[in-house]
Amino acid sequence: MTTAMGVPVVWPSKTPDRAKILSGVFEGQTTGTPIAIVIENEDQRSKDYGDIAQRFRPGHADYTYIAKFGLRDHRGGGRASARETAMRVAAGAIARKLLDQVLPAPVTIRGALVQMGPHRIDRDRCDWETVEDNPFWCPDATAAEAWGPYLDGVRKAGSSVGAVSEVVAEGVPAGLGEAIYDKLDADLAKAMMSINAVKGVEIGAGFEAAALTGEQNADELRRGSEGEVVFTSNKAGGVLGGYSTGQPVVVRFAVKPTSSILTPRKTLTTAGEETEVVTKGRHDPCVGIRAVPVGEAMMAIVLADHALRHRGQIGSFFSGKLG
Amino acid sequence: MTTAMGVPVVWPSKTPDRAKILSGVFEGQTTGTPIAIVIENEDQRSKDYGDIAQRFRPGHADYTYIAKFGLRDHRGGGRASARETAMRVAAGAIARKLLDQVLPAPVTIRGALVQMGPHRIDRDRCDWETVEDNPFWCPDATAAEAWGPYLDGVRKAGSSVGAVSEVVAEGVPAGLGEAIYDKLDADLAKAMMSINAVKGVEIGAGFEAAALTGEQNADELRRGSEGEVVFTSNKAGGVLGGYSTGQPVVVRFAVKPTSSILTPRKTLTTAGEETEVVTKGRHDPCVGIRAVPVGEAMMAIVLADHALRHRGQIGSFFSGKLG
Amino acid sequence: MTTAMGVPVVWPSKTPDRAKILSGVFEGQTTGTPIAIVIENEDQRSKDYGDIAQRFRPGHADYTYIAKFGLRDHRGGGRASARETAMRVAAGAIARKLLDQVLPAPVTIRGALVQMGPHRIDRDRCDWETVEDNPFWCPDATAAEAWGPYLDGVRKAGSSVGAVSEVVAEGVPAGLGEAIYDKLDADLAKAMMSINAVKGVEIGAGFEAAALTGEQNADELRRGSEGEVVFTSNKAGGVLGGYSTGQPVVVRFAVKPTSSILTPRKTLTTAGEETEVVTKGRHDPCVGIRAVPVGEAMMAIVLADHALRHRGQIGSFFSGKLG
Amino acid sequence: MTTAMGVPVVWPSKTPDRAKILSGVFEGQTTGTPIAIVIENEDQRSKDYGDIAQRFRPGHADYTYIAKFGLRDHRGGGRASARETAMRVAAGAIARKLLDQVLPAPVTIRGALVQMGPHRIDRDRCDWETVEDNPFWCPDATAAEAWGPYLDGVRKAGSSVGAVSEVVAEGVPAGLGEAIYDKLDADLAKAMMSINAVKGVEIGAGFEAAALTGEQNADELRRGSEGEVVFTSNKAGGVLGGYSTGQPVVVRFAVKPTSSILTPRKTLTTAGEETEVVTKGRHDPCVGIRAVPVGEAMMAIVLADHALRHRGQIGSFFSGKLG
Numbered sequence A, B, C, D: 001m002t003t004a005m006g007v008p009v010v011w012p013s014k015t016p017d018r019a020k021i022l023s024g025v026f027e028g029q030t031t032g033t034p035i036a037i038v039i040e041n042e043d044q045r046s047k048d049y050g051d052i053a054q055r056f057r058p059g060h061a062d063y064t065y066i067a068k069f070g071l072r073d074h075r076g077g078g079r080a081s082a083r084e085t086a087m088r089v090a091a092g093a094i095a096r097k098l099l100d101q102v103l104p105a106p107v108t109i110r111g112a113l114v115q116m117g118p119h120r121i122d123r124d125r126c127d128w129e130t131v132e133d134n135p136f137w138c139p140d141a142t143a144a145e146a147w148g149p150y151l152d153g154v155r156k157a158g159s160s161v162g163a164v165s166e167v168v169a170e171g172v173p174a175g176l177g178e179a180i181y182d183k184l185d186a187d188l189a190k191a192m193m194s195i196n197a198v199k200g201v202e203i204g205a206g207f208e209a210a211a212l213t214g215e216q217n218a219d220e221l222r223r224g225s226e227g228e229v230v231f232t233s234n235k236a237g238g239v240l241g242g243y244s245t246g247q248p249v250v251v252r253f254a255v256k257p258t259s260s261i262l263t264p265r266k267t268l269t270t271a272g273e274e275t276e277v278v279t280k281g282r283h284d285p286c287v288g289i290r291a292v293p294v295g296e297a298m299m300a301i302v303l304a305d306h307a308l309r310h311r312g313q314i315g316s317f318f319s320g321k322l323g
Helices: A062-069 A075-080 A082-102 A139-156 A184-193 A206-211 A287-314 B061-071 B075-080 B082-104 B140-158 B184-193 B205-212 B287-314 C064-067 C075-080 C082-102 C143-154 C183-192 C208-212 C288-316 D050-054 D064-069 D075-080 D082-102 D141-156 D184-193 D206-211 D287-314
Strands: A021-024 A036-038 A108-116 A163-170 A196-203 A220-223 A229-231 A249-255 A267-270 A272-275 B021-022 B037-039 B109-116 B162-171 B199-202 B221-223 B229-231 B251-257 B264-268 B274-277 C018-023 C036-038 C108-116 C163-170 C198-203 C221-223 C229-231 C249-255 C263-266 C273-279 D020-023 D036-037 D106-118 D165-171 D198-205 D222-223 D229-231 D249-255 D264-267 D276-277
Touching: A021 C198, A036 A082, A062 A075, A062 B287, A075 A082, A082 A287, A108 A139, A108 A287, A163 A287, A163 B205, A184 A196, A184 A287, A184 B184, A184 B199, A196 A206, A196 B184, A196 B205, A206 B162, A206 B199, A206 B251, A220 B264, A249 A287, A249 B205, A267 B221, A287 B061, A287 C288, B037 B082, B061 B075, B075 B082, B109 B140, B109 B287, B162 B287, B162 C108, B184 B199, B184 B251, B184 B287, B199 B205, B199 D165, B251 B287, B264 C208, B287 D287, C036 C082, C064 C075, C064 D287, C075 C082, C082 C288, C108 C143, C108 C288, C163 C288, C163 D206, C183 C198, C183 C249, C183 D184, C183 D198, C198 C208, C198 D184, C198 D206, C198 D229, C208 D165, C208 D198, C208 D249, C221 D264, C229 D264, C249 C288, C249 D206, C263 D222, C288 D064, D036 D082, D064 D075, D075 D082, D082 D287, D106 D141, D165 D287, D184 D249, D184 D287, D249 D287
Parallel strands: none
Antiparallel strands: A021 A036, A108 A163, A163 A249, A196 A249, A196 B199, A220 A229, A267 A272, B021 B037, B109 B162, B162 B251, B199 B251, B221 B229, B264 B274, C018 C036, C108 C163, C163 C249, C198 C249, C198 D198, C221 C229, C263 C273, D020 D036, D106 D165, D165 D249, D198 D249, D222 D229, D264 D276
16 A cells, blocks of 8 residues: 655665655545655664663753653654654655645745854855755855864764754745744744754844844835835845745754764763763764754745645735735 | 733833733632633724835834735734733733642743843843843843943934843753654744744754754753752753753743834835835834743743643653652 | 624624624724634623522533532533523624635525424425524424424423524535544534534434435435536435535534423532522523524534635635536 | 554454554553554455546545545545544554543443444343344344344345444543533544544434423432432433533444445446446445444543543542532
8 A cells, every 4th residue: 555655855874765655645646635654764773772771861852751751762762863854854845845736936945054063154155056065065165165074073073063054945925824823933933943953943133133223124125126025135034923025934943963972971870870871873973964954844844834824814825016 | 700810911001901801710710711811902092003004114014914914904013013912921920820730849930131232141140130120121230230321322313122032940840841743942932933023042052052062062960969860051951852851941032123113214005116114103122121021921831831731641740850 | 992893693682792803803804813702791780699609500511610620600600601602603603704705606504493392393394484484493384383382381381492403504615624533524513512502413314324225325426407516315414524515514403401490400519418409590491492593603613614724725616517 | 663562453354454553652661652553454455446436436435535636546435435443443442541541440431333224222121241242232132133134134135224323431530521612522523423424423312302301301410328429310421511420421323324335326427427336345234333343432532632631631530529
């Protein structure tokens, strides 16, 4: 009954993952009923998790799962494993196809890494093409060159670093969103914050808006050459009052450094005894890199949700022209 | 049938607001059924909104409401008015009482303004008592003294500035939250981002976590004097894997500068003609100040929701002690 | 700020109820944001509820509220009062208007009382016009004539009787509904069962379907004169597999006899002592009559919900023609 | 990663179904995170569905799926297949275990077939033990004996019949439920009506309540030998005002005759041409029999949902004793 649609899943590992579709697709088309996808863990060896089963890894959810449930599945982090994000990418692939069908014009959703550890990109050197040319999804070729040896050093030291990712959706019509309860920006904040290791989310000018004056922050409105509404800036990041403005929707999120490091850290055993722990195994010094396609997927999912809602509520999409 | 419970609503105006309870309270006690509250607009004069009805104020939701619905209630911003946050404060007052009843120990929720425009507090000079001693909810007495004349200058210039607010909840037991879909930090991000004018949210170290190493970011676990779990730091801001850790839950959010300013801004009329607009009326140069109690309220509401869910799921709360 | 839209509310009493709209309507049009309506209790005298406050009325929710919450608002049944259905009728009036806007053709929703106590209508004598001509919403003029003296007798005896109501929606396009979780008939069943005093719900042939053979129950499909799909019967009641068929949606629900009767009934005090109770006050011997417009309103609300969902999911409505 | 828990699934076929648990169970215990179950279709031969793919089977959802989506998965009824109910039984098995953990005393949930075609059981001859002794889940041994040859006749004639099922939950504490929106009986009505082929649902006296007087319908309250609340009858079916009373929760639902019959029926092709159809394949003349365990499962699921909600809301369960 399972049909391999072959959605490419961005999860680098030796054996490429395969998303198997269990339901909702028939003869190459969605049927309108829920799509269930399973990604089997091909890499499932009988590992020795014993050490980790008995002690809490700082920065991981080991302790909080015990506090919540009194027991936990310690294998690979259990439900808190970032491997879960593979399904988000699969769902995001479907959400993008749905957006193409529902919206009057194509939406382009692209993500990039704009900061690795303390090193930020230079906005004047950026373009989207560069993002595909380096393993960091970095839009700044000069920065990308420097990030390579920097990250090697971090890896060799058994350490890790955080990162900041930016996701931009272009072509979103004005008017998607809700007032008060499910504002578009509030849903985006929840979506991004729900990605493993994310500790901060901002829209448009974000935290920098705090330091701006009202004059600096005002995105002024003008009439474009074809009568369409244009803005002279995008401090709002494409959302005002919880609704899209028609400008690019711009979201950034901060990812904390990988919690699995080779440096011993003080911790407790599940019995409450003081001890230390080192997290061996696959060592990925900057999980923020992997979070870029996950952020793109979450953007697509939130927009698809709001596009369907909007069509239900209104029946059509705003053209971008007044009068 | 209406019962005035007299929940104090933090919304400074000449005639103090009154929250009228329409349902859910009987003889001084909640009945368990929904509590409906109405705050009438006492300040409702027949204002001349004509100018604003026909042109979009940059930074406000005027244009997006037209893009969404094709019409809008322009009076005071309609549904996008920040006056709506008064009901959040009223709901937050009830959520705090509920937390007192549901949780085994008291929770303290406090907010403060930690940045006004470009001016940040000095963490070494802060204490919670100071917050009540100045009109800015500022925990740093020295900073508060400087903010006064600074904000006067902004007001006199007809301008405005943004701000950053921090809300801390102490006494939250470990284990509140959900995996993946309704993580505690994701719900907090949505709650704070849903407040009018908020453009960024962060938990614990937040965006600074991007620049940290895994060693710096690891909150190590130790055994306290009474056998309880203690952490040596709180970079996580009290949330790991979507569940509370038992440490203080720390959230910060950025508020953009007030969009209503006296400097003329370029805009369009609802008919699409280019024009300018000036927003007169009550001039509040830093709405971030008013957002502090709103942030506290949203924290209380999210925690109350998760406390009830947790009790449903588990039936009891984690003691904080292992073994 | 409140605007009296003057939605006629079917709740017979000396002072006609008025639905005050608190939000969501501006200058005679809905704004797209939630519509809050308040119906004040004009009839609120300082009654002596003392007797009822201390003892449970059989058939009422007095005991279950105590079992749930440990306290209750005894005035007029509190939240369990059938007066609550007035707001359903108000909401239904809005749902009808919404259906007119959203669907390609008008929907007609009509209800009738088809059984009072043991007395059923004769289907061969029925027409919708008759429903408006008698105080029972009875579509059978002969039956209606008999019901008058019958109900008078019940009232004089201080007793009460149950009833069965039928609601029919014509003009619903095929395809509204969901599979498995929110089937149209499942949502209708929930909606009708949620009305006070309702104890049974059936769609189409309903319980009689149990006694039919497959041949008798099959609604055969034919091609109509204009190429449209027609059915030769409507045992399904307009729903197959959780989706509307395009035929009339037919729902019946049973209403139990009014629980407030003048005959003393055995009961307990809130302290658990055995006693008796008589329910005085307004005596309405067949609440099923009042439930007719409530059933219509719930039909409209469920259809409006599914019409919006359908438009969101599909973007258009099925024409009723194949090929 | 999959763990066979071996939940017995009531779905009679040659190769017994196996419920494979994909998530949520670790080392024999639930982890508190969602439990995903897959039941593979072992019986999946490459059938010739061609005939059914091109024409609508009366009584099935073939036409409504086309009306909804414009395409459908015709294999075995696609998403409208009653095979879907196997997962409900699996979920119900887990819900029962959950109820055992959450509630203070055991709940017993039992179902029976109380009517097959026009033949009803005699309530005076019934007991629960008999239900297990015949293939019809019939509680009346005499009736069961007659039903055997009756159903053989129906099968041989290529016909089918409907049925009525009753499900009873004993041991449910008083107070489970909600007011207005998610009343316990409303949720039960939705749950039962969502089962394939169900056309009617009733609680307690159900449709018979319409013919009763208020005196007959009043379940009087008395003080039991141990001080507990007892009722002298259970016309309410264990629910008043949307909350459980502590009495047995009694639900009946009507199942229409199997739509797949060997008698040709008039229908249309997907292109709109008039034709006939005969449904061959597995012939099950009374699907109502199979619906009995599904109804039990839905009862368990609804009660489990309300038990968790109640614990969240209140923190404890009512003892059944007053004062």
